[in-house]
Amino acid sequence: MFALVDCNNFYASCERVFQPQWESKAIVILSNNDGCVIARSNEAKALGIPMGAPAFQYYSFFKQKGVKVFSSNYPLYGDMSSRIMSILEQYTPNLEIYSIDEAFLQFKGFDLFNLEAEGHRIQKQIRRWTGIPVSIGMGPSKSLAKIANKIAKKYDSKTGGIYCINNEDKRVKALKWTAIGDVWGIGRQHCKRLESIGVRNAWQFTMLPNDWIRKQMSILGLRLKKDLQGLPHIQLEEIQPSKKGIATTRSFEGTLAEFKDLEERISTFASSCAEKMRKQKSSCTALIIFLRSDPHKKGVIPYRNSCVVTLPYATNSSITLSKYAVLGLHKIFKKGILYKKAGVMTMGLVPTASRQLPLFGGEESKHLLIMKALDHINKRFGPHQMKLANQDLQYTWKMKQEHLSQRYTTEISEIIEVK
Amino acid sequence: METQKLTFFHPDQNQQKSLYLAQEKISAGFPSPADDFKELRISIDQEVVRNEEATFYARVSGESMQGAGLDDGDLLVIDRSMEPKNGKIAVCCIDGEFTVKRLKVVEDGVFLIPENPKYQSIKVTEENELIIWGIVTYVVKKV
Numbered sequence: 001m002f003a004l005v006d007c008n009n010f011y012a013s014c015e016r017v018f019q020p021q022w023e024s025k026a027i028v029i030l031s032n033n034d035g036c037v038i039a040r041s042n043e044a045k046a047l048g049i050p051m052g053a054p055a056f057q058y059y060s061f062f063k064q065k066g067v068k069v070f071s072s073n074y075p076l077y078g079d080m081s082s083r084i085m086s087i088l089e090q091y092t093p094n095l096e097i098y099s100i101d102e103a104f105l106q107f108k109g110f111d112l113f114n115l116e117a118e119g120h121r122i123q124k125q126i127r128r129w130t131g132i133p134v135s136i137g138m139g140p141s142k143s144l145a146k147i148a149n150k151i152a153k154k155y156d157s158k159t160g161g162i163y164c165i166n167n168e169d170k171r172v173k174a175l176k177w178t179a180i181g182d183v184w185g186i187g188r189q190h191c192k193r194l195e196s197i198g199v200r201n202a203w204q205f206t207m208l209p210n211d212w213i214r215k216q217m218s219i220l221g222l223r224l225k226k227d228l229q230g231l232p233h234i235q236l237e238e239i240q241p242s243k244k245g246i247a248t249t250r251s252f253e254g255t256l257a258e259f260k261d262l263e264e265r266i267s268t269f270a271s272s273c274a275e276k277m278r279k280q281k282s283s284c285t286a287l288i289i290f291l292r293s294d295p296h297k298k299g300v301i302p303y304r305n306s307c308v309v310t311l312p313y314a315t316n317s318s319i320t321l322s323k324y325a326v327l328g329l330h331k332i333f334k335k336g337i338l339y340k341k342a343g344v345m346t347m348g349l350v351p352t353a354s355r356q357l358p359l360f361g362g363e364e365s366k367h368l369l370i371m372k373a374l375d376h377i378n379k380r381f382g383p384h385q386m387k388l389a390n391q392d393l394q395y396t397w398k399m400k401q402e403h404l405s406q407r408y409t410t411e412i413s414e415i416i417e418v419k
Numbered sequence: 420m421e422t423q424k425l426t427f428f429h430p431d432q433n434q435q436k437s438l439y440l441a442q443e444k445i446s447a448g449f450p451s452p453a454d455d456f457k458e459l460r461i462s463i464d465q466e467v468v469r470n471e472e473a474t475f476y477a478r479v480s481g482e483s484m485q486g487a488g489l490d491d492g493d494l495l496v497i498d499r500s501m502e503p504k505n506g507k508i509a510v511c512c513i514d515g516e517f518t519v520k521r522l523k524v525v526e527d528g529v530f531l532i533p534e535n536p537k538y539q540s541i542k543v544t545e546e547n548e549l550i551i552w553g554i555v556t557y558v559v560k561k562v
Contacts, residue, residue, distance in 0.1 A: 020512040020515060020550050020552070021512075021514075021515025021516075083471075083472040083473075084472075086471070086472050087472050125500075128473075128499060128500065129470065129472055129473035129499050129500050130472065130473070130499070131499070131552075408475070409475060412476065412494075415475075415476045415477055415478055415494075416475075416477045416478070416510075416517055417477065417478050417479075417480045417517065418477045418478070418479060418480065418495065418510050418517045418518055418519040419480050419481045419483060419516070419517065419518050419519070
């Protein structure tokens with residue numbers, strides 16, 4: 001059985017942990033440089049504020065409706081995310097991070113034995129320990145867990161944020177409820193073709209003959225059908241990445257201890273994230289880099305760490321992202337540890353077309369930009385600071401962040417104050 | 420502040436987190452006397468942090484908890500994983516404002532008790548919105 005744990009309105013929820021007065025009020029979070037809306041609380045969604053709304057056009061509306069505006073605080077979101085992932089790992093060694101605020105857990109052994117109760121325990125622990133509310137969907141395959149999660153969220157008051165597809169009736173009902181365009185892995189092209197032959201929901205899709213699916217949608221379509229039938233067939237890698245951010249994480253076959261080995265891995269993961277973003281025509285504004293030893297193995301030095309690198313501009317260039325990812329690795333790498341898992345996640349996705357500095361043309365201009373960044377650092381800090389690894393990018397580029405909350409969990413001078 | 424005995428902390432060798440880094444080279448000659456000290460240095464972090472994922476920090480502002488040894492400017496270690504119980508010192512959020520007080524849970528409700536005669540106890544009524552945010556487990560102060 002698989003469970004998809006998904007944080008509810010993650011960025012807004014992170015802000016609320018440290019400013020509880022905004023609980024059940026409308027909140028929006030703006031992209032780097034306060035350009036556009038990248039996250040909304042349910043209350044803000046209800047006011048009709050669209051994703052990507054340009055902030056300058058909405059300021060008077062925000063004021064009029066009492067909407068609280070935050071600049072994006074990636075160090076905070078990154079730290080809260082790694083706390084949650086670490087809690088989830090206590091429940092199963094089989095954890096796959098899908099994005100900054102979503103992860104799949106695989107349960108073996110006691111599969112059907114009251115998994116729903118386990119879900120409630122997970123939800124309660126994350127809420128209690130970190131303050132973040134989560135929804136959990138469970139099912140015999142990842143695509144079904146994903147659908148179950150959607151149901152859990154949509155009917156929150158009924159489900160308490162937890163829904164489990166654990167019998168045939170529930171599976172059929174859930175598939176009939178899911179519009180074909182909402183099925184994970186079915187893109188716009190396939191959706192059109194399917195609708196043209198009268199396939200409107202996921203259940204109808206699973207009723208199509210295998211030959212037709214294979215011919216029209218290749219082997220991946222067929223695997224998706226099997227997955228929706230409850231037989232796990234799809235890997236996270238081959239499915240479309242989350243719109244909220246992309247994660248590339250791996251457990252290593254053995255363990256890695258050398259910096260250069262990890263550097264190669266991290267750099268590869270970052271390039272892979274970049275590639276996925278280019279495919280969906282988005283760019284990111286921050287990265288999380290994380291490392292850990294094997295938490296389930298006795299006798300090894302336990303270590304886990306993560307850090308957030310905020311980028312000076314939105315980008316999906318492989319070169320740029322792997323450079324910054326390696327910068328992050330420098331900050332958290334510790335000698336003498338046997339590393340078992342590492343990963344790179346992207347945050348603050350914006351459509352490439354609407355990002356604020358559309359500077360990239362061809363390969364050449366990418367390089368130009370890196371050079372420009374290096375020059376910038378040199379100018380500011382002097383030639384001896386050329387080692388990018390030591391730079392805190394937060395300070396290097398002055399971003400417009402007029403509504404920035406404090407770095408409550410990563411900066412001792414910015415912790416909460418209590419009277 | 421209550422008078423307390425001064426306690427010296429020894430590294431807890433049974434704790435999962437205590438690390439050994441024995442880097443002794445095999446060589447002929449006298450054994451190094453330094454081998455007797457192969458444990459890592461004591462880490463305050465290990466001593467005060469029980470659950471990393473649930474640990475947060477806050478700064479005390481004001482004198483309302485002076486009697487409990489929480490002075491203005493002190494650093495608080497907060498464990499959100501601990502159950503709020505009668506008598507514990509808790510960081511609460513009451514009507515949108517953070518405060519640190521001792522919890523008093525009685526039959527007819529919850530009180531937030533300051534430890535300074537100059538301050539008044541707060542009775543939490545139905546009109547109040549109270550979040551017990553986390554339990555204070557340690558105070559770090561500069562002397």
